[in-house]
Amino acid sequence: MNWLITGGAGYIGSHIAELFQQEGLNYYCYDNLSTGDPARISDSERLIIGDIHDEVKLERIINKMEVSGVIHLAAKKSVEESREKPILYEKTNFEATERILDICSRNGVSQFIFSSTAAVYGESKSGFVSEDAELHPISTYGVTKMKAESVLTSYISRGLIQGVSLRYFNVIGQASAALKDNSSDNLVPRVLTAARQHLKPQIYGNDYPTSDRTCIRDYVDVRDIARLHLRLCRDFDGPKLPPALNVGTGVGVSVLEVMQSIYSRMGLSLNPEVLPRRQGDPATLVAEIGKLKEKIGFVTKFDFESSIESLLH
Ligand SMILES: NC(=O)c1ccc[n+]([C@@H]2O[C@H](COP(=O)([O-])OP(=O)(O)OC[C@H]3O[C@@H](n4cnc5c(N)ncnc54)[C@H](O)[C@@H]3O)[C@@H](O)[C@H]2O)c1
Incomplete structure (x- = not known):
């Protein structure tokens, strides 16, 4: 079975590719290198x-490489942009x-794993969201991912393909420095x-209805995503x-x-700069993870602190 990983030279895609390489699964990465880095692909x-x-080109590659499953990660991912x-x-x-999806269904690709996002949910009253929650994305990014999910669901329900949308929450950690997240959009790399430049980190809004008034998110390790x-x-x-x-x-941070975790591990004192809230940032967004365990029997292995630890080596 051959897998095509679109966006395979990206942060998450390269972790999946590297694990497939180690475990002997057949895969190809398909990437325009707009944010990806070829150095992340060891083979x-x-x-x-x-x-x-x-x-x-995509259709030619799918046929030439006899692809039967696609892991679709290639995307634009900045809420602000x-x-x-x-x-x-x-x-x-x-x-x-x-x-x-149309190319896949016409060319014998039977399996499709789509990288979606917690941004499809938008604001929720409790801050804890299950897959059954209504989707009310508050960013264009979230809307475009919700629409893509919906097309995949329609292909699945018509029996044209088998698959799933994986709604990643905030992805952090790294298996090695070579695979690190270069993004300037995500909180942890920023x-x-x-911290490395001895600058003040920036907080967008400290007037949210949370315990320390800053936004709460669920941070999931990229190594767990690759294992999944x-x-x-x-x-x-x-x-x-x-x-x-x-x-x-299922844990909110x-x-x-x-910031405290990173600055204290680096022996630095924290004095953040507080900026106004950004549009499209819900106060709290944490995953309910019962379904992942029940349907797949999958539980994450890395907690927040061990993910942060992996970034400092
Ligand atoms: N990083 C996160 O916290 C997070 C959270 C939720 C969902 N996601 C989703 O996971 C996926 C991967 O995210 P990432 O963090 O690895 O981002 P990334 O930017 O590192 O990876 C995306 C990859 O797709 C490639 N790409 C972009 N546009 C392309 C195009 N038109 N044709 C071919 N390749 C293209 C880029 O070059 C890059 O290698 C995305 O779909 C993103 O929406 C990421």
Whole structure:
């Protein structure tokens, strides 16, 4: 069975590729290197440089490599940028996913794992969200991922493909420095950069209705995400899969706690700069993870502190 990992040179995709490499699964990465890094792929022959908007190339690769399953990660992922460039997000996250599903269903690809996000939920009263919660995304990014999920669900319900949308919460950690998250959008890499440069980290809003007034999120380790994909791909049981699964730890950590953990581990005193709230940031967003355990028998291995620890080596 051959897997095609779109966005395989990215932060999460390269962790999946590396684990597949170690465990002997057959895979190819398909990436336009817009934010990806070829150095993250240890077996360079497995990297195909291409764009998900290039349908002709994608279809040719799927046939040439005899791909029977796709792990679709290639996307634009910044909540802030999605506000400035809604058309780019619509085309990349929604329209391209729809076309990839069409290519898959016409070319014998029977399995599809989609990287979705907790941003599909938006605000929730309790802050704890289950897969059955109504989706009210408050960012363009979240809307485009919700629409892509919905197309996949429709393909699944029509029997055209088997698959699942994995709603990752905030992904952190690393298996090695070579695979690190280079993103300037995510909180943890931004705080690490500020700490290394002895700068003040920035908090967007300290007037939220939470215990320390900063936003609370669920931080899930990228090594657990890679293990989950390995589990799903080794033993793919389509009929057992629900349309969507939360991928988190079920534990909430505040922005201030993230900063305290990093600054204290680095022996630095913390004096953050407080900026106004950003549009599209819910106060609390933590996963209910019962379904992941019940349906897949999967539990995360790494807690928040061990994820942070992995970033400091
Ligand atoms: N990192 C997180 O915390 C997080 C949380 C929830 C969901 N996700 C989702 O997980 C997926 C991977 O995220 P990541 O953190 O690894 O991001 P990333 O930016 O590191 O990886 C995305 C990869 O896709 C590639 N890519 C982008 N547009 C492409 C295109 N048009 N054609 C081909 N390749 C293209 C990039 O070059 C990059 O290698 C995304 O779909 C993202 O929405 C990430």
